């Protein structure tokens with residue numbers, strides 16, 4: 527089967543998929559407008575990722591552990607870095623890649639973590655010409671490892687999300703803010719100002735009153 531492929535200049539970060547699922551406006555602010563701000567959650571997550579990447583590579587029995595692995599898929603137009611890829615020995619000189627993503631928090635209600643991991647698997651498949659049937663997410667707060675199987679439904683969801691993120695970024699438009707519960711944990715709350723969406727600023731209201739005065 528022949529697939530359309532993206533050019534190097536059009537690749538988007540794997541992390542953009544997760545940002546898009548959380549909030550399309552946040553995705554556009556970060557990946558189109560290059561706005562970034564840390565809050566406690568993102569800072570803790572960043573420190574955790576840096577700590578994982580610093581630990582280098584090692585072999586434990588039949589598992590070779592490689593940290594900070596560059597990723598790319600021209601088919602989905604993605605680029606990024608895997609926290610950890612374990613290579614499980616299946617036979618002499620046959621190693622199966624198994625991506626492991628580290629998350630600071632706890633499992634989410636949506637599929638965003640699984641989609642990010644599945645995107646990493648699709649990158650590895652394209653780069654190494656192998657199949658990657660499963661991986662895992664390690665959650666720091668609950669300290670447990672969730673195994674994820676990359677079935678057809680999850681792969682379709684991942685590809686659909688990547689397509690929508692490309693459409694959003696290509697459009698160059700940033701969706702308007704909509705205040706929801708998720709905004710309270712968003713690191714871009716003070717840049718986005720979702721609570722003032724649709725309201726005129728007090729300065730604007732003041733000027734309008736002044737113009738109407740006899």
Ligand code: SF4
Nearest residue numbers: 549552704709712718
């Ligand atoms: S504050 Fe809310 S609307 Fe604004 S980017 Fe964050 S989640 Fe989206």
